[in-house]
Amino acid sequence: MRYNEISHFSHPQHKLKFEYTEALFKCDGCNEVGIGSRYRCATCDYDLHLHCALLSPSFTHPFYTKCSFQFYSRPPGTVERYCNACEKDVTGFMYHCKSCGFDLHPCCAKLPVVLDDGDVKLYLYRKVSASCHRCGRKGQSWSYRSSCKKYNLHVACVKEMLVESWHDHQINMSNSHIGRAVNNNFNGGGKLETRIPKGTLQSYQKRSGNKGKMKKCSEMAGLAIQFVVSAVLGDPTTLIAGVVGSLISK
Incomplete structure (x- = not known):
């Protein structure tokens, strides 16, 4: 349930108002990056993810x-x-x-256990024996795996992609002398880069030798990134509406 305005123990000075933003922000509750829906005190520049604002004891x-x-x-x-x-x-x-x-x-x-767009399903696992298509390792991080069990993506790797994307944005902003957002500690106005790195798909193509399989893997990669990025950023509705193909590196 969402409310337009709430009182929160972490910021008793003012009420927090619900709003939607396409700019990255830093949640003042968990100190993690966020995008999309949030509760905010504009007076104090105080932000909370929905999951951090509407907590369960x-x-x-x-x-x-x-x-x-x-x-x-x-x-x-x-x-x-x-x-x-x-x-x-x-x-x-x-x-x-x-x-x-x-x-x-x-x-x-609050990561969803099942991600389903009607064509492809991805399931959240605590541990997966298969290698991650992003890093190639079999780490301990939770993973999303396709129903066909041919595609696997660590939650940790998605977070690393977010950090890398934001750092790249900061560098680009600095080099372009538009540095105001750089000094705002995650409060910039840049759009998040969510495309799959080219090396990931090229590596899969070499292993599979099949363009059809690579295309299907690309679709699953796009879906995984859309859903996992949205959930990790604290808003399951963010970035999901876009066309999957637009998220794939060309």
Whole structure:
């Protein structure tokens, strides 16, 4: 459920208003990047993902059936913590299981288990034995895998693509002497680059030797990026409406 205006414990000075933005922003709750729907205090330049604004005190996850995750506004204890979904550091809002020690970013905790566009289905797995088509490794990060089991993409790799894309945008802005957005710490007006890197598809083409298979892999790659990027950025509706082909490197 979405509200046009809310009060939030993390920003008691003012109410936060719902808005939609195509500019990247940094969530002041979890300290992760966001895009699309958010709750914002324009007076204080304070932003929250929907998942960070409309929190659940506790929840359970199908990957950890014996765990009970509780919300924390900051990591407990003095030990550095990382998200078990994306393997990235946890520095702000989080969900933590005391008994197991597992941690999740709010947006990672809400990643959809199944992504379905009607033609291609991608399933979220805690661990996959197959290599990731982005990095070629079999890491511990959660992964999305196609129903045909021929395509796999780490959630961690998608996050790395986001960071790389934003860094590239900052460099381009700086080189073009339009540096105002660079100094705003994620509050720039640049559009996010979501195309699949050319090397990924070329590598697959060499392995498969089949243009039809490569095209299908490309379609699944585009779908994965659309859905996973949207979920990781805290808004499952963002970037999904575009045509898949427009996200594939030419």
